[in-house]
Amino acid sequence: MERPNLKGMTLAQMRDFVSQLGERPYRGAQLFSWIYAKRASSFEEMTDISQEFRHVLAGAALLENLRTVASNTSLHDGTTKFLFALRDDLNIESVLIPAEENAPDAGKRLTLCMSTQVGCPLDCAFCATGTMGLVRNLTAGEIVDQLIQVLRTIDKRITNLVYMGMGEPMLNYDAVMTSIEIIAHDRSLHISPRHITVSTAGYANRIRQMADEGRRAKLALSLHSLVESKRTALMPITKKFGVDELVDSLDYYFRKTRQRPTIEYIPFEGYNDTTADATRLIALARRVPCKVNLIPYHSIAFTHPAGFAATLRPASPSKIAAFAERLRSGGVTVMVRSSAGEDINAACGQLAVKHRSPRMQSASRQRKSVPAA
Numbered sequence: 001m002e003r004p005n006l007k008g009m010t011l012a013q014m015r016d017f018v019s020q021l022g023e024r025p026y027r028g029a030q031l032f033s034w035i036y037a038k039r040a041s042s043f044e045e046m047t048d049i050s051q052e053f054r055h056v057l058a059g060a061a062l063l064e065n066l067r068t069v070a071s072n073t074s075l076h077d078g079t080t081k082f083l084f085a086l087r088d089d090l091n092i093e094s095v096l097i098p099a100e101e102n103a104p105d106a107g108k109r110l111t112l113c114m115s116t117q118v119g120c121p122l123d124c125a126f127c128a129t130g131t132m133g134l135v136r137n138l139t140a141g142e143i144v145d146q147l148i149q150v151l152r153t154i155d156k157r158i159t160n161l162v163y164m165g166m167g168e169p170m171l172n173y174d175a176v177m178t179s180i181e182i183i184a185h186d187r188s189l190h191i192s193p194r195h196i197t198v199s200t201a202g203y204a205n206r207i208r209q210m211a212d213e214g215r216r217a218k219l220a221l222s223l224h225s226l227v228e229s230k231r232t233a234l235m236p237i238t239k240k241f242g243v244d245e246l247v248d249s250l251d252y253y254f255r256k257t258r259q260r261p262t263i264e265y266i267p268f269e270g271y272n273d274t275t276a277d278a279t280r281l282i283a284l285a286r287r288v289p290c291k292v293n294l295i296p297y298h299s300i301a302f303t304h305p306a307g308f309a310a311t312l313r314p315a316s317p318s319k320i321a322a323f324a325e326r327l328r329s330g331g332v333t334v335m336v337r338s339s340a341g342e343d344i345n346a347a348c349g350q351l352a353v354k355h356r357s358p359r360m361q362s363a364s365r366q367r368k369s370v371p372a373a
């Protein structure tokens with residue numbers, strides 16, 4: 001039988017595990033603290049655990065670590081992209097983003113954007129990851145370990161996490177929520193769920209589930225259009241959960257949690273950046289209190305887009321500014337995001353592992369329909 005990986009277990013699961021080995025539950029708390037708070041990468045590092053028990057652990061469990069294959073820092077804005085290898089040699093990316101120089105919390109906020117899947121099956125037209133297809137979900141341990149491995153290489157505190165890297169978090173819901181439980185624990189990495197944001201391309205059922213379960217992590221929705229046909233072209237998931245159903249789920253989420261969701265919106269030149277589009281967003285914000293992030297479109301030319309994807313162009317900075325002004329005049333809270341990491345292909349929508357395995361290529365060719373979550 002394969003030995004379980006301790007990284008990815010919650011405190012309760014670790015206590016159970018050590019009990020099964022005939023040890024007292026407090027040993028589980030010790031392990032939990034060594035693995036997450038102290039970021040131990042091997043049992044040998046756990047010096048206050050007896051050698052005898054460490055030996056037992058080594059025979060009964062694994063402590064798997066992501067391998068850092070490369071890291072690349074933007075000369076423009078200090079954004080760093082990490083390339084990690086998983087135990088089956090597949091690759092994922094995570095991106096460390098400092099606050100912008102002129103932001104009020106510059107020098108204090110440091111955000112890690114984490115992946116939840118190898119690739120992604122959702123095929124959004126503007127996204128490099130979508131061109132990879134889905135290879136597999138990450139485990140909770142692989143999600144948490146992105147944070148641990150980045151912390152091991154920098155001498156700074158990471159203040160915010162966003163689940164917006166490779167993959168659709170709601171298609172890996174249980175592992176994502178387990179990872180948040182682990183990360184938020186005060187004996188672990190201790191990042192408050194209020195500083196953790198889970199993004200979705202539009203799984204309305206999971207938005208409702210987050211509300212029903214009282215999840216304290218914040219919610220972001222990649223919206224990009226409120227026009228059914230336009231959103232469907234940008235994001236095929238709209239065929240499964242249409243715009244009305246999605247807006248209803250946001251309304252439900254706000255009424256149940258009193259937390260304002262964030263709406264992510266990429267203005268594309270002449271496609272979704274008109275006065276009518278701004279008016280639709282204002283109407284949405286009047287129904288569901290929310291914040292809107294306007295994100296510049298980043299080129300994914302390196303994926304050789306074809307068809308509709310090849311026609312997408314970024315709205316100019318002046319158009320984005322005018323669009324933001326229109327929203328503000330309608331009472332909407334708006335942030336215009338920078339293009340952090342664009343020069344190293346680490347900006348929103350640009351994450352994709354270029355050297356794809358044959359397995360990845362065939363997954364990409366085979367994708368046909370939008371998966372259920």
Ligand code: SF4
Pocket residue numbers: 120121122123124127128129130131165166167168201222349
């Ligand atoms: S934008 Fe997100 S959901 Fe859409 S293909 Fe990219 S990773 Fe997947």
